[in-house]
Each structure stands twice: as C-alpha cells, then as structure tokens.
Amino acid sequence: MIENIRLAFQGIWSHKLRSVLTMLGIIIGIAAIITIVSTIKGTNEQIKENLIGAGNNVVTVQLNQGGYAYDMSWSSIPSGVRVITEETRQELEDISGVEKVSLYNSRSYANMVYYKNTEFSGEIYGIDENYLSVYGYQVKSGRGFTQSDYENFRKVILVDSTAVTNLFGGESPLGQSVEIQGDVFTVVGVVALSEEFAPTINSLNDYYLYADTSSGSIYMPSAVWPTAYQFDEPQNVAIKVANTDVMASAGQAAADLLTQTQIVDPDNSDFDYRSQDMLEQAQQLQSMSESTNMQLIWIAGISLLVGGIGVMNIMLVSVTERTAEIGLKKAIGAKKKRILLQFLTEAAVLTSLGGIIGVVSGIGLAQLISAMMQIPVAIDVTAILISVVFSTLIGVIFGLLPATQAANLNPIEALRRN
Amino acid sequence: MAILKLTDICKDYQQGKEPVRVLKNINLTVERGEYLAIMGPSGSGKTTLMNLVGCLDVPTSGTYELDGKNLKDLNDDAMAEIRNKHIGFVFQHFHLMPKMDALDNVALPLLYAGVPLAERRERAAEALKSVGLEDRMNFLPNQLSGGQCQRVAIARAMVGKPDLLLADEPTGALDTKSGNQIMEIFRQLSNEGMTIIMITHEQSIAECADKIYHILDGELRTGDEEPEKGGGDSEEA
Ligand SMILES: Nc1ncnc2c1ncn2[C@@H]1O[C@H](COP(=O)(O)OP(=O)(O)OP(=O)(O)O)[C@@H](O)[C@H]1O
Ligand SMILES: [Mg+2]
Numbered sequence: 084m085i086e087n088i089r090l091a092f093q094g095i096w097s098h099k100l101r102s103v104l105t106m107l108g109i110i111i112g113i114a115a116i117i118t119i120v121s122t123i124k125g126t127n128e129q130i131k132e133n134l135i136g137a138g139n140n141v142v143t144v145q146l147n148q149g150g151y152a153y154d155m156s157w158s159s160i161p162s163g164v165r166v167i168t169e170e171t172r173q174e175l176e177d178i179s180g181v182e183k184v185s186l187y188n189s190r191s192y193a194n195m196v197y198y199k200n201t202e203f204s205g206e207i208y209g210i211d212e213n214y215l216s217v218y219g220y221q222v223k224s225g226r227g228f229t230q231s232d233y234e235n236f237r238k239v240i241l242v243d244s245t246a247v248t249n250l251f252g253g254e255s256p257l258g259q260s261v262e263i264q265g266d267v268f269t270v271v272g273v274v275a276l277s278e279e280f281a282p283t284i285n286s287l288n289d290y291y292l293y294a295d296t297s298s299g300s301i302y303m304p305s306a307v308w309p310t311a312y313q314f315d316e317p318q319n320v321a322i323k324v325a326n327t328d329v330m331a332s333a334g335q336a337a338a339d340l341l342t343q344t345q346i347v348d349p350d351n352s353d354f355d356y357r358s359q360d361m362l363e364q365a366q367q368l369q370s371m372s373e374s375t376n377m378q379l380i381w382i383a384g385i386s387l388l389v390g391g392i393g394v395m396n397i398m399l400v401s402v403t404e405r406t407a408e409i410g411l412k413k414a415i416g417a418k419k420k421r422i423l424l425q426f427l428t429e430a431a432v433l434t435s436l437g438g439i440i441g442v443v444s445g446i447g448l449a450q451l452i453s454a455m456m457q458i459p460v461a462i463d464v465t466a467i468l469i470s471v472v473f474s475t476l477i478g479v480i481f482g483l484l485p486a487t488q489a490a491n492l493n494p495i496e497a498l499r500r501n
Numbered sequence: 502m503a504i505l506k507l508t509d510i511c512k513d514y515q516q517g518k519e520p521v522r523v524l525k526n527i528n529l530t531v532e533r534g535e536y537l538a539i540m541g542p543s544g545s546g547k548t549t550l551m552n553l554v555g556c557l558d559v560p561t562s563g564t565y566e567l568d569g570k571n572l573k574d575l576n577d578d579a580m581a582e583i584r585n586k587h588i589g590f591v592f593q594h595f596h597l598m599p600k601m602d603a604l605d606n607v608a609l610p611l612l613y614a615g616v617p618l619a620e621r622r623e624r625a626a627e628a629l630k631s632v633g634l635e636d637r638m639n640f641l642p643n644q645l646s647g648g649q650c651q652r653v654a655i656a657r658a659m660v661g662k663p664d665l666l667l668a669d670e671p672t673g674a675l676d677t678k679s680g681n682q683i684m685e686i687f688r689q690l691s692n693e694g695m696t697i698i699m700i701t702h703e704q705s706i707a708e709c710a711d712k713i714y715h716i717l718d719g720e721l722r723t724g725d726e727e728p729e730k731g732g733g734d735s736e737e738a
Pocket of ligand 1: 514515516523541542543544545546547548549550
C-alpha cells in the first residue's frame with residue numbers, strides 16, 4: 084500500500100501539468116466549499132457574539148399579548164396584569180442559573196420628549212438599580228443613578244451615546260435639561276455598553292437587529308417613571324444568567340413563574356410572559372444564512388462531480404497508456420486486486436492532493452474575502468476534514484471504472500501492443 | 502516425470518464470424534531440464550502456443566498438465582499465481598518497467614509472491630549477478646543497452662526459481678553479439694537444470710537448444726521430420 088502511494092506520487096510528479104489540470108475541478112470545488120463554510124461560520128460566530136456578547140448572558144422576559152410583545156407606547160395599561168412585586172423579584176432570583184434580575188418599564192417610542200426644540204424619537208426606560216449591570220452598561224461620563232436618586236424621586240436621566248448624537252448634536256449633554264411628558268429632567272450621565280459586550284454592525288442583518296435602538300435610549304430611575312408616564316405599569320424583566328447553557332431553561336422558568344403570578348386569570352387571558360433570549364435569535368439568524376449558503380455548497384458540489392469525471396477521464400487515458408506495463412505485471416503474477424488497488428490508490432492520491440490544495444486555497448480565499456469585504460471568517464476544522472475525506476472518496480469512486488478496466492486487461496493483448 | 506504435457510491442444514480465434522483454428526492438435530511433452538527451440542514462420546502460431554504454455558491463455562480444447570497437475574478451469578488469479586511461481590517469461594521487447602531500476606525490475610515478481618523487501622532485494626541482486634549485471638543494479642532501463650535489458654529480463658524471469666523458462670524470440674531485438682551472450686546464459690541455465698522453451702526465427706539461435714521443433718500452420722513437428730511444405734518461409738520472418 085505504501086509502495087502504491089509512493090508510486091502514485093511518482094506518477095503524479097512525472098506528469099505535473101496533467102495532474103494539476105486533472106485536479107483543478109476538485110481544487111475549485113473544495114476551495115469553494117471551504118470558503119463558503121468559513122464565511123458562514125465566521126458570520127455565525129459574529130452574530131452570536133454580537134447578540135449574546137462575550138459573557139453577557141441576558142434573557143429578556145416580556146409581557147406578550149396574543150404572542151406579540153406588549154408595548155405601552157401604543158396601548159393602555161393591560162387589564163388583568165399585576166405589577167411585579169419585590170417578592171416576585173426575589174422568587175425570580177431563586178431560579179437556578181439566575182444571577183441577577185432587573186425590572187424595568189419601557190416605551191419603544193418615547194412620546195413627547197424634547198431637548199430645546201428637538202424631539203427625541205428613541206426609546207425610553209425606567210430602570211431599577213440592577214439594570215445597567217445586568218445589561219453590561221458602563222457610565223462613560225458623568226455618573227450613574229445613586230440610591231438617593233431613587234429615594235428622593237430625583238428627576239435625573241442617563242442617555243446613551245446614540246442619543247448624544249441624535250438629540251444633543253454630539254455635544255456634552257451633562258447638566259442639560261430634557262423635557263419628558265412636560266416634566267424637566269436633568270442629564271447626569273452617558274452610558275454605553277462596555278467594550279466587550281458592544282455589538283458590531285457589519286452586515287445588513289446586524290443593522291436590522293439594532294435598528295430599533297438606533298435613535299438612542301434615555302434612562303430614568305424607575306421611581307420617577309410614574310411621574311412621567313403612568314402608575315401601575317407592569318414591568319418587563321431582564322435576567323442575567325450564569326452561562327449560555329442555562330439561558331433557555333432559566334428564561335422559560337422565569338416566564339412561567341411570571342405568567343402564573345402576574346396574570347390574574349392566566350388560563351383565560353391572552354396575556355402571558357415570554358422569554359426572549361438572544362441566543363435563540365442568533366440561532367434563527369444563523370439558520371437563515373446557512374440555508375442560503377447551502378445552495379452555494381450544492382453548486383460547489385457540482386464542481387466536485389465534474390472534477391471527479393475529469394479524474395476518471397485521465398485515469399482511463401492512463402490505463403491505455405500503461406497497457407504494456409499492466410500486461411507485464413499480470414504476466415509475472417500480479418493478481419487483479421493488486422492492479423485494481425494500484426489504480427484506485429493513484430486516483431485517490433490525486434484527488435486527495437487536489438482536496439488538500441483546495442482546502443489551502445479555500446482558506447486563503449476566505450482570508451482574502453475577509454480582508455477585502457470585512458466579512459468575518461472562521462476556519463472550520465470539521466469542514467476541512469470532511470473535504471479531504473470526501474475528495475479521497477471521489478478518487479475511489481471515479482477511479483473504480485478505470486481501475487477495473489486495468490485489472491481486467493487481458494495480459495496477451497496488453498503485451499502484444501508494444 | 503514430464504514437467505509439461507500438452508495433449509491434443511487446439512486453439513481457435515474468432516476472426517470475423519468464423520473461428521480460425523490457430524493451433525491444431527498439439528501434442529508436446531517436455532521433460533524436466535530439457536532445452537528446446539520452436540521455429541516457424543510468422544503467423545504459424547508460435548506465440549499462441551507460448552501463451553498457452555505460459556498460462557496466459559486457455560486452450561479451446563485439449564489438456565494441459567504442468568508438473569503432473571491438470572490445469573483446467575482456473576480463474577485469472579489462480580493462473581496469475583501459477584505464472585508467478587512456476588513460469589519465467591522472456592519477451593522479445595524485454596518489457597521492463599521504465600521507471601524502475603534494474604534491481605526493482607528483477608524484484609517485481611517476488612513482490613507479487615509476497616516476499617519481504619529485504620529478501621526481495623537480496624535475491625534480485627543475486628539474480629542480476631548471475632547474468633553479469635552486478636554493477637548495473639541501479640540503472641534505469643533506458644540507461645542500459647538492449648542486451649543488458651534482456652539480461653535484466655532473464656534475471657527477472659529466474660528470480661522466482663521457476664520450473665519453466667519461456668522465451669519468445671529473446672534475441673529478436675538484439676544484434677548478433679548480444680544475442681550470443683543471451684544464448685550463453687541460456688546454455689548455462691540449461692546446464693544447471695532449467696527447463697527452457699525458446700521461440701526463434703533464426704536457425705543459428707535455434708541450434709543452441711538441445712532439440713528443435715517446427716510449427717507450421719498450427720501443427721507441431723519434431724526437428725527430424727521434414728515440414729510438409731518445404732521452403733524458405735520457415736527461415737524468414
Ligand atoms: N487475439 C487474436 N485474435 C485473432 N487472431 C489471432 C489472435 N492472436 C493471434 N491470432 C492469429 O493467430 C495466428 C498465429 O499468431 P501468433 O501470434 O501465434 O503467430 P507467431 O507464430 O507468433 O508469429 P510471429 O512470428 O509473427 O510472432 C495469426 O494468424 C494471428 O493472426
Ligand atoms: Mg510471435
């Protein structure tokens with residue numbers, strides 16, 4: 084066998100140009116697959132990282148009506164839904180895997196918010212003391228909320244950097260007054276997602292994902308929320324969990340608990356609480372990009388098929404060329420199996436080599452695309468292994484016909500031709 | 502006991518629609534250690550006979566015994582094994598592997614016999630030495646003269662210690678001097694007890710053998726009998 088492989092390499096080396104041309108189909112096919120797979124994987128990992136952050140394992144549990152998130156911007160206070168009490172918050176914290184719980188009110192459209200003559204069209208939140216740390220926000224300038232802000236119902240707000248751009252034209256907002264629902268609030272700080280959790284927007288998908296926060300956000304202490312908006316608004320919940328593995332289960336448990344405790348008649352209400360972990364969203368996005376790329380992989384597969392036929396063609400030529408050699412080998416006692424194996428090995432070595440070259444050029448191409456188009460790539464070891472094994476398999480499959488032909492050659496006929 | 506016994510061997514080839522009988526009732530017994538030559542004009546069936554004797558082909562009818570064993574209904578692999586173990590071939594055009602050196606060419610039959618590498622090398626070197634090529638072991642065929650190539654081929658035929666050496670016009674592609682060298686090797690092998698069947702066109706070469714057979718139109722006669730159709734075409738190719 085080792086001898087066969089050595090001979091195969093010798094044969095390939097002595098027909099360099101022919102071998103390369105023969106391998107071309109395989110090389111292109113494998114290179115295309117590796118490039119596509121690397122790009123998919125890179126994009127997926129980025130989506131995942133953007134959404135769930137590096138360790139920012141947050142599950143949001145929101146009030147839903149008929150399956151859609153209930154948004155107070157457009158609706159009144161829902162009937163039959165209680166405000167979450169401190170007691171329930173404690174229960175949420177006791178769910179296994181839960182590290183921290185934050186309750187907050189929100190409007191996806193902050194109606195009647197002005198700075199001077201500019202109306203703010205972003206989101207507004209009424210947050211508790213845990214909110215910033217649950218989501219991984221950091222105070223970039225100014226200060227965060229203190230306990231006394233909450234106790235003394237101070238009309239203070241935090242803004243994020245997008246709001247700084249959109250509402251304050253990029254100037255420092257600290258100490259500025261913002262009118263919210265007729266009340267005057269003072270900006271005390273600017274917050275931003277800490278570096279490691281910050282989403283990067285590199286693709287259209289990312290853009291849509293973050294588009295709803297693109298006008299910026301304003302945060303006020305939950306204590307003053309009723310002053311600006313309404314009393315008795317049921318809160319949403321953000322839960323920080325220990326790790327991504329428990330996100331789904333902890334989120335589900337929290338949602339079930341809230342549905343049972345907060346909804347007055349849970350069995351007959353169209354309200355319920357649903358968890359929405361980012362991991363799940365990430366997976367949805369990933370499967371979407373995967374399915375489009377699967378089609379590309381099929382096309383690459385056709386190139387492999389064509390490559391295989393090319394290999395078969397060249398092997399048939401090679402058998403004809405080496406008729407005398409095969410005849411002599413059979414005359415001096417080589418059995419069919421040996422001849423068969425020799426040619427199969429040659430085909431397999433040829434295509435494997437093509438596969439390996441394909442993998443290398445695929446990786447190179449992926450890096451190039453990544454550098455040129457800012458698409459992230461990640462090399463998938465499994466894909467590489469499968470590619471090489473698959474290309475070997477192509478050699479065996481398409482080498483079978485030529486090899487059988489060689490093995491069945493009549494030694495008399497073969498020796499006569501010289 | 503006879504090493505080779507052919508009884509009523511016939512061989513037909515399909516030519517167009519009708520079968521053409523190329524060999525007609527061949528009866529031939531060869532004793533161990535015999536050295537015989539077969540002569541005949543071109544197309545008379547010499548190679549066809551050689552292929553049958555060498556287990557490269559099967560007769561249409563008749564029986565073929567090698568070393569007392571009736572070789573009948575053997576499959577391809579069994580025939581390959583018999584060729585490998587019992588028969589050594591020397592061809593007119595040498596048929597050496599162009600990319601293997603002399604040593605590897607000679608060792609090739611041993612590879613198919615399953616002999617381990619070290620022993621293969623050793624025995625091949627020995628065989629090359631016996632044909633006087635110990636200083637050409639690592640030469641490629643295209644670096645050797647025709648006569649040297651044929652000696653490599655003889656070493657290859659002999660390396661497996663066969664019962665029978667078959668040579669189809671071994672001097673056909675060689676000049677007289679090289680041809681004579683080959684004949685000397687054959688004579689020596691014969692003296693050592695090897696059974697040799699040699700096909701040739703040339704009377705002078707045939708005379709090196711102990712016994713001459715003539716084949717004409719697929720019929721075999723011993724040298725003592727006169728061919729039916731007298732004539733020069735048995736001398737000329
Ligand atoms: N495979 C075949 N199919 C049909 N006819 C064949 C085949 N092989 C040989 N023959 C015929 O059998 C006859 C004998 O051929 P063979 O090769 O045995 O002759 P030969 O005596 O060896 O001739 P030469 O001296 O030219 O080598 C020829 O007429 C040839 O045409
Ligand atoms: Mg002939």
